[in-house]
Amino acid sequence: MLKALREDGFKVTCFERRQQVGGLWAYTPDPSMTTALPSTTALISKYTCGMSDYPMPDKYPSHLTSSQFQEFMESYARHFDLLKDVVFGASVTAAARNEDDTKWRLEMSVDGKGRIEEFDKVAFCHGYQTEARMPSYEGQESFEGILMHAQQFRNAEDFRGKNVIMVGMSSTVSDIINNILPVASKVYMSHRRGGYIIKTWLKGSPADLSVTWRRRQIGAFMQKYLPRLHRWGADTSLKFLMRHSWGKLDPQWRIEPSHSALLSLPGASNSLIPLLKEGKISSLHGIKRFTGPRSVEFTDGTTLDDIDAVICGTGYSANLSVASSFLEHSRPPNYSGPELTRMWMNVFPPKYADSMALLCFSAYGKNNGFSFNDVQAMAVSNIFRGVHPLPPLKTMNAHIDAHHEWLAQRWRIDPLGFQPSSVKTWEFQDFLHDAAGTGMENLGWGWKGWKFFFADPKMSWMMNNGVETAHAFRYFETGKRRTWEGAREAIIKANEAVKIYPLKEKEGKVE
Structure with missing residues (x-):
């Protein structure tokens, strides 16, 4: 998010409560924070989880360890010179509008000392695994x-x-x-x-x-x-x-x-x-x-x-406590589950959709949680800078009402495993790709898809049926975000790299 906003011309400060980048993958002995263990190995392979314009290095094994993931994100931050805009040891505790309703007033603790700062726009990226x-x-x-x-x-x-x-x-x-x-x-x-x-x-x-x-x-x-x-x-x-x-x-x-x-x-x-x-x-x-x-x-x-x-x-x-002063809640008819938070597309408080995003409330919404962060970041940045238009407030609230009724149906089917942050995957992903301007509609069945197929059948087949890599999100020129000139080469390289599979299996183990 820091990179996307800065890339689009915003002056950005990132407040990170840990002492290094990496999120869950940055091990910490602090038991109040969620962390991967030193023994943890990723469940997804490196081929599908690089950033859109920063591929996974060849040196890593098929499934990275927690320390390798942290190292990768550290190298990403250094490659794009992001660390200069990060304040470590900073925990934001509350966000509210200032007295004249023109800016966001953030209360935080930085190295144990209280601080209040004001910003035009805010994106909370503290993730899904924070509140046990x-x-x-x-x-x-x-x-x-x-x-x-x-x-x-x-x-x-x-x-x-x-x-x-x-x-x-x-x-x-x-x-x-x-x-x-x-x-x-x-x-x-x-x-x-x-x-x-x-x-x-x-x-x-x-x-x-x-x-x-x-x-x-x-x-x-x-x-x-x-x-x-x-x-x-x-x-x-x-x-x-x-x-x-x-x-x-x-x-x-x-x-x-x-x-x-x-x-x-x-x-x-x-x-x-x-x-x-x-x-x-x-x-x-x-x-x-x-x-x-x-x-x-x-x-x-x-x-x-x-x-x-x-x-x-x-x-x-989902920990939404930082936004408790302005988030609204409601209950649909014939529903007795937990109170539901009113956020358009499970990301934007409708009244402040042009200046506030909470990226911690969209279960089932991502294809690959790691690489899809790029799409979310580009979408939020485009909405913040007005490149992607927002619907009227009335339309957003009507959409939230319909979404809550869909959630109520899920609760009635399975109250034990109910996730109030669930989204309709197809709707959520289509919206974010459209807002981000990834151009992935060029891989569809419409005229754009056929046009790309006839123009470059090999690439079309590879991007549709090969490794699902985030580099595809920077391939097409759409005018809504920067392309990456290395995307084509990286997509081809990823598809070449997986030709070593399938490996032989011996006594239930992969060699």
Whole structure:
């Protein structure tokens, strides 16, 4: 966002509460911040997650470690000379309009000292994983062991010789289990229901290479016009993939049946199911309550009396507290879920859409969260500088009302896994690509798509059916953002690089 705004002529200051760039990938021992662990490896491959005009270096493996990701973002910041505009150790606590409603008044703490500054426009880019969603259990005050959220986990040695319950089946849960398993006495995995668990490799290739722009567009078309068929097709495909990847699963694990992947995001792990098969971890029902200093009762009536620690990998909620002074909320009819925030396209407060963006509230909205940040940044910058026009306030509010009714329908189908920040993927992505001016409509089925195909059939095929790389977002000249002269070469290079796949598989491992 800093780069996009500065590139478009704004004078920009970035306030970063950490001491280095990298976000989640910049490890910090501070348990109040979410961080990847030193052992964390990315679930998506390097081929699909470079920046639009800054490719991944060849030196990195197919799936980067957390330190490599941080190094990459540090090099990105230095390459574009961004660090001079970053204030580290700065935590913004509140945003409000000034007295004459002309600027944004930001309250913050910089190196522990209070500060107030005013700006014309503000974009909050603090992400989705900042506010831990910690469950509350009956009787938890009687438990004398460790009860914590996964956000606070740092050191496996804290659990040496202990009996540990991990709550959830997420990628984070898998990561923590792999850390504590060598030192813990016993590890359990407690979950209320089933879910899809996807490998990061598929038939000797990184799994994300199977997703192309063309396939994504077909999915978007079905989601828009044939939503029930799309949900059935997606879930059927994932069921087949689960069976192909893992074989028959023990019913006692309750991994199946899985909730719909279009209502609750699936997890990704190469180790959870193998650990269950090997008996190294045990599957438990959801926690019902704590019944003593070390006792836990589960929803199936089972009780364990020797538990030392419970770590909850129960996800995060969007942290919109900084915007509490001006964000509005509402409830659609026939809906009893959590109060819904009124933001146009889940990004812009409608009254201040030309000067405020909150990029932490759009679940299901990104194709690849890492590289798609470029598209979001270009879209916000174009709206801030008036290159992409905003609809009237009345139109934005009508759109929010319709979107909230769509959310209510999702809540009625699956209240347990309901995400109030969900967006219609096809609508959200189309809007951002249009606002950003990426020109991706040149890869569609319309006359622009056919024109590009006949002008350059090889490139058209590669961008539609090859590696889904962010460099495509800087390829076409649209007049709404800068192109990158290296885009063509980088796209070709990425597609050449993946020709080494599929790799041979040996004893369940990719060589």
